[in-house]
Amino acid sequence: MDKYDVIIAGASFAGLSVASQMRGKVLLVDKYDIGTFQISACGAPYDVVKGIGCEDSVLQISDTFSFHVNNKIIDIHLERPYCTFDFAKFCRILNSKNDADFLKAKIVGVKNGGGLFTVYTSKGAFSSRMVVDATGWRASVAEKLSPGYVHRDMLSFGIETEVPYQCQTFHFLYEPDLIQEGAGWIFPCGEFSRIGVVSYTGPRKLMGELDFLLGRFNQKRQKVHGGFFCYCLKEPVVEGVFVAGCAQGQTLPLTGEGIRRCITHGIRCGEIIQQIVDGEMDFREGQNQYSRFALRARAGYDFLLKVQNGLVKTSEENIKIVARVISNRMVSKFVERYYRGI
Secondary structure, X not given: OEXXXXXXXXXXXXXXXXXXXOOOOEEEEEOOOOOOOOOOOOEEEHHHHHHOXXXXXXXXXXXEEEEEEOOEEEEEEEEEEEEEEOHHHHHHHHHOOOOOEEEEOOEEEEEEEOOEEEEEEOOEEEEEEEEEEOOHHHOHHHHHHOOOOOOOOOEEEEEEEEEOOOOOOEEEEOOOOOOOOEXXXXXXXXXXXXXXXXXXXXXXXXXXXXXXXHHHOOOOOOOEEEEEEEOOOOOOEEOOEEEOHHHHOOOOOOOOOOHHHHHHHHHHHHHHHHHHXXXXXXXXXXXXXXXXXXXXXXHHHHHHHHHHHXXXXXXXXXXXXXXXXXXXXXXXHHHHHHHHOO
């Protein structure tokens, strides 16, 4: 059985961010080739994308969010712009920053035997003292070690398609005639846009809502991608396994933004694990440091969850009033800084 310093389950935003900080013998495991399984709308703060050296994957940058509420469009101007990017190119660039072995395989089991993990895959078993679960909302490793870790009653579900529609700002639509207990979006990507819808209440059929939104812009549905994301912030360490990104529930409620936190938390997770591997920090202290970091914004996370729960119950007119208040430049600066601190 091959032994590694670190085994990272999942090779998307969080897993690749962890790997970017690692040296030594590292194994990346994912059931898909890196950069081939896109479920995200791929929008993130430009400074975060640039900060990890992936700016060449950027498709479009915008400093404005446009909110559609009650047949009105309310623009909010940002201090720090957001961008869209090419998922495959982003992953290729980020993956180039590590020297890990990559195994295309499905994780079928994991066992903790006296401080040494054995990870069982569809292509064999591998061992390591350090394991990271970055497998997305399913938390494939943590769930096997601690059944019930995944809160299936706290999942949102979204889908999107790419169409030849051009715009200059990020659009967010909170309109009951489009979707109840959810929202729509348009993310500009240069020559095309990603248009999608999300249900905050989890699994449901959304093709009708997506087609309705596309029809408003004279577009027809193309290939669709998407999936679930968890809005339940969970324990960052499970039975000795470090849980990162969407597996830990780092995708924010209300906005569904996850890439920023997957990257920043993945990087910090990788830094801490490397210190443990190098003998600069003991395992327990590393777990404690990562847990404190991963949960430090819990209050802000919980606030967004309360807003999300309130949003599905309030009137469209109330949403418009809030959006107008936030569009005030001084208020929008405060809100943006608070939000970016989460």
